[in-house]
Amino acid sequence: MNLILVLPLIVPLATAILTVLAGRWRWAQRWLSALGAAALLAAALALLEFVRREGIQVAYIGNWPAPYGITLAADLFSAIMLVLAGLMGLAVAVYSLASMDPARERFGYYPLLHILLMGVCGAFLTGDIFNLYVWFEVMLVSSFVLVALGGERAQLEGAIKYVTLNLMSSALFLAAVGSLYGVAGTLNMADLAVQLHQVAQPGLVTTLSILFLVAFGIKSAIFPLFFWLPASYHTPPVAVSAIFAGLLTKVGVYALIRVFTLLFVQDVAFTHTLILILAGLTMVTGVLGAVAQNSFRRILSFHIVSQIGYMIMGLGLFTPLALAGSVFYIAHHIIVKTNLFLISGVTQRLGGSDYLKKLGGFYAAYPGLGVLFLIPALSLAGIPPLSGFWAKLTLIVAGLDTGQYAIVAVALGVSLLTLFSMTKIWGEVFWKPAPARAALPASQVGLAGMILPIAVLALLTLSIGLLAEPLLALSTAAAEQLLNPAAYIQTVLGGR
Amino acid sequence: METFLAFVIGGLYAAGLYMMMRRSIVKLIIGLSLLAHAANLLIFTLGRLTRGEPALIPPGGIRPERPIADPLPQALILTAIVIGFGVQAFAVVLIKRAYQTVGTDDLDDMKSTDTG
Numbered sequence: 001m002n003l004i005l006v007l008p009l010i011v012p013l014a015t016a017i018l019t020v021l022a023g024r025w026r027w028a029q030r031w032l033s034a035l036g037a038a039a040l041l042a043a044a045l046a047l048l049e050f051v052r053r054e055g056i057q058v059a060y061i062g063n064w065p066a067p068y069g070i071t072l073a074a075d076l077f078s079a080i081m082l083v084l085a086g087l088m089g090l091a092v093a094v095y096s097l098a099s100m101d102p103a104r105e106r107f108g109y110y111p112l113l114h115i116l117l118m119g120v121c122g123a124f125l126t127g128d129i130f131n132l133y134v135w136f137e138v139m140l141v142s143s144f145v146l147v148a149l150g151g152e153r154a155q156l157e158g159a160i161k162y163v164t165l166n167l168m169s170s171a172l173f174l175a176a177v178g179s180l181y182g183v184a185g186t187l188n189m190a191d192l193a194v195q196l197h198q199v200a201q202p203g204l205v206t207t208l209s210i211l212f213l214v215a216f217g218i219k220s221a222i223f224p225l226f227f228w229l230p231a232s233y234h235t236p237p238v239a240v241s242a243i244f245a246g247l248l249t250k251v252g253v254y255a256l257i258r259v260f261t262l263l264f265v266q267d268v269a270f271t272h273t274l275i276l277i278l279a280g281l282t283m284v285t286g287v288l289g290a291v292a293q294n295s296f297r298r299i300l301s302f303h304i305v306s307q308i309g310y311m312i313m314g315l316g317l318f319t320p321l322a323l324a325g326s327v328f329y330i331a332h333h334i335i336v337k338t339n340l341f342l343i344s345g346v347t348q349r350l351g352g353s354d355y356l357k358k359l360g361g362f363y364a365a366y367p368g369l370g371v372l373f374l375i376p377a378l379s380l381a382g383i384p385p386l387s388g389f390w391a392k393l394t395l396i397v398a399g400l401d402t403g404q405y406a407i408v409a410v411a412l413g414v415s416l417l418t419l420f421s422m423t424k425i426w427g428e429v430f431w432k433p434a435p436a437r438a439a440l441p442a443s444q445v446g447l448a449g450m451i452l453p454i455a456v457l458a459l460l461t462l463s464i465g466l467l468a469e470p471l472l473a474l475s476t477a478a479a480e481q482l483l484n485p486a487a488y489i490q491t492v493l494g495g496r
Numbered sequence: 497m498e499t500f501l502a503f504v505i506g507g508l509y510a511a512g513l514y515m516m517m518r519r520s521i522v523k524l525i526i527g528l529s530l531l532a533h534a535a536n537l538l539i540f541t542l543g544r545l546t547r548g549e550p551a552l553i554p555p556g557g558i559r560p561e562r563p564i565a566d567p568l569p570q571a572l573i574l575t576a577i578v579i580g581f582g583v584q585a586f587a588v589v590l591i592k593r594a595y596q597t598v599g600t601d602d603l604d605d606m607k608s609t610d611t612g
Contacts, residue, residue: 130572130575133576134575134579137579137583140583141582141583141586144583144586144590145586148590148593151593151597152597153597153598153608154608154609156590156593156594156597156598157594157598157606157607157608157609158609159590159594160521160524160590160591160594160603160606161609163586163587163590164516164524164528167528167531167532167583167587168516168528168531170583171528171531171532171534171535172535174532174535174536174539174576175534175535175538175539177539177572178535178538178539178542178543178569178572179538179542181539181542181543181568181569181572182539182542182543182544187568230610231609231610232609234609235609
């Protein structure tokens with residue numbers, strides 16, 4: 001068995017178990033968590049390098065040959081997503097050391113964080129559609145507890161909406177998987193890709209693909225299924241919000257891209273055009289929702305929805321360049337969005353509030369933090385030479401190439417509104433003089449530990465922007481693999 | 497039998513969605529579990545209803561001689577039931593805590609995170 005493929009699952013599991021065992025010693029838990037996250041990043045980087053050199057990797061669990069047993073498969077897209085998951089895991093684990101309160105730490109915050117990471121990694125690695133459902137559930141159950149951990153009123157209200165919509169999506173996903181098995185008689189994704197071309201009623205497959213679109217659409221928060229996201233993402237502690245914002249919806253996007261490049265390519269004219277329309281509507285509703293908000297994290301939550309639109313846009317256009325743009329966009333977005341949430345945690349700690357009205361004067365007091373905010377904020381809006389510019393440029397060039405001028409116009413307009421939202425935060429939080437209020441004793445304890453991951457992520461955004469070529473080449477190679485699934489199918493089923 | 501089960505599944509979906517659209521959080525959870533049951537029965541029905549044909553291979557053979565009942569859908573349902581059990585247990589505790597903290601079981605009174 002291919003050990004390098006299993007490591008991204010074993011490392012977070014082992015970390016979670018060890019942090020549970022170390023439950024009585026808080027310092028041991030904290031260090032184990034940070035070390036485990038670093039080990040996960042290392043394992044993911046090793047896997048990416050291996051896949052880049054040796055091609056697609058497969059592991060058969062229990063040595064059951066495909067398509068009978070459960071298969072793990074990593075192509076470049078999976079490996080890139082794993083590296084991003086490892087990176088965000090490490091950033092948030094370090095940030096948590098400084099920002100998480102002892103009560104939540106005692107109630108098992110660190111084990112839950114690592115189980116969440118295991119679920120995310122499992123979803124990226126699996127080559128079996130039912131196994132994908134199981135990993136989704138692993139991820140969801142730990143996220144349910146993380147979102148409610150602490151039991152504040154807002155958290156519980158947010159958790160009810162989050163849990164309900166995600167359970168509904170799971171029920172739909174399960175029904176879709178069952179129906180797919182009834183139609184094709186297999187659950188291995190590579191085998192499904194082969195079998196679905198020989199199904200007697202192609203209309204049935206298209207119907208099923210829409211069921212998957214709805215199920216994954218709820219998870220990735222596309223229009224009109226996104227309402228749970230802005231209702232819940234701003235309620236838990238910032239570290240939890242940040243890892244949710246960075247990774248969870250992107251697992252939904254990953255699943256969408258995976259099934260709509262590998263399985264459901266029978267009726268591209270219908271399905272992918274529908275995805276393209278949904279992408280445009282997602283961008284517009286997300287960004288307009290953000291304009292109306294007046295709290296830092298709620299603005300950011302609506303922007304997640306808007307940005308999902310860009311990622312789906314690449315899938316809807318369905319050309320090599322467009323998919324490369326999607327992969328690049330996901331990589332850029334995960335880093336930038338997590339970073340913005342982490343920064344909102346610092347302003348909340350120093351200013352004592354999340355509401356724009358109650359914040360202010362940060363540029364005068366902490367100019368360095370202002371610069372650290374500007375890098376991801378302008379990158380999110382797509383200002384050159386930051387990473388968001390290249391991501392949007394790739395998508396827009398792909399849109400122009402295929403003659404989809406409407407979606408290009410929407411994408412450009414939404415960028416402008418994104419810039420407006422970011423300047424609103426900048427004006428209210430950083431430039432505006434600090435509002436007169438009862439002097440809050442701003443706690444400076446552990447601030448350095450919060451700034452460190454922010455600075456590293458900002459540096460990464462900057463370097464992706466200035467040196468876009470390597471990541472763009474990697475995304476292009478990943479898109480090539482996605483659009484020519486023959487190699488993937490051959491590698492997974494090759495043993496037969 | 498398929499027709500009968502189709503009506504049962506449709507009824508479960510309809511009842512589940514109806515319960516979810518009520519304002520009480522208790523009914524919301526009941527609706528969710530009905531949806532999960534409907535999905536499980538759907539998998540069961542789509543996996544072909546074959547009676548009295550166990551998936552056994554006669555001694556010396558390498559493949560079954562007659563069409564057999566597919567055990568895989570039942571394995572899927574079992575997995576889904578176990579997962580659903582855990583998740584619903586969590587959901588029940590969640591609504592209890594929410595009821596204690598917010599002081600109401602009416603979803604219409606839980607809008608502070610949407611408007612605040």
